[in-house]
Amino acid sequence: MAASAVHEGHHDDRVFHQFENYDQQTESYVLGMWCFLITEIMFFGALFLGYTLYRWQYQDDFYAARQVLNIPLGATNTTVLLTSSFSMALAVHYAQLKQTAKQQKALAFTMLCAFAFLVIKAFEWAEKFKDHHVMGPNFHWDGPGHGFVGPHGDPGHVQMYFSLYFGMTGLHAFHVIVGIIVIGTLMFMVKKNYPSARDYVNTEMVGLYWHFVDIVWIFLFPLFYLMPK
Numbered sequence: 282m283a284a285s286a287v288h289e290g291h292h293d294d295r296v297f298h299q300f301e302n303y304d305q306q307t308e309s310y311v312l313g314m315w316c317f318l319i320t321e322i323m324f325f326g327a328l329f330l331g332y333t334l335y336r337w338q339y340q341d342d343f344y345a346a347r348q349v350l351n352i353p354l355g356a357t358n359t360t361v362l363l364t365s366s367f368s369m370a371l372a373v374h375y376a377q378l379k380q381t382a383k384q385q386k387a388l389a390f391t392m393l394c395a396f397a398f399l400v401i402k403a404f405e406w407a408e409k410f411k412d413h414h415v416m417g418p419n420f421h422w423d424g425p426g427h428g429f430v431g432p433h434g435d436p437g438h439v440q441m442y443f444s445l446y447f448g449m450t451g452l453h454a455f456h457v458i459v460g461i462i463v464i465g466t467l468m469f470m471v472k473k474n475y476p477s478a479r480d481y482v483n484t485e486m487v488g489l490y491w492h493f494v495d496i497v498w499i500f501l502f503p504l505f506y507l508m509p510k
Contacts, residue, residue, distance in 0.1 A: 345434030348425030365394035376481035
């Protein structure tokens with residue numbers, strides 16, 4: 282009887298005061314993360330819908346604008362993000378096994394990939410600024426270049442393409458930066474042995490966010506870079 286009372290009175294230091302037990306806390310985490318991701322899907326979904334409508338209306342102009350994008354850099358960034366998804370999955374796996382050293386290494390590699398993505402994207406954006414392909418009063422368009430066979434594109438419609446390009450890839454880059462901050466915070470919590478970071482749930486929630494960021498890019502890359510004629 283006394284042993285039972287002691288067991289019932291034991292408090293799991295991983296559980297915050299607003300939850301009755303660890304299972305309820307975990308369910309709240311999972312539900313909250315999925316609710317957040319659904320709002321993100323609706324947000325990006327509206328942008329994808331706008332892109333689809335404008336692309337359907339100005340197909341030749343969008344195709345002409347697509348010719349000046351750097352496909353090798355875009356493909357490299359795709360590979361970088363897919364690799365980061367794999368390392369994040371490994372981080373969750375090691376967190377489940379409570380192998381914190383390997384978990385930290387996997388998280389660090391994921392963060393390194395995120396930084397690499399931003400650096401590559403910065404080089405790509407720099408090309409657009411140099412060529413005056415940034416929407417605004419300094420926007421300039423002479424066509425996709427010599428040797429191109431097809432319509433050279435209406436400057437106004439091409440500017441719409443680049444507005445969507447910078448808006449959507451810029452928003453995605455912002456989510457990558459947020460991911461870096463979150464992963465760094467998680468690594469700090471694991472290193473300091475915070476009670477809430479002693480199991481895999483927090484790592485799994487960060488992993489869900491990061492996989493979402495990667496999936497968004499998987500849609501952005503073919504829509505902007507691989508547009509068929």
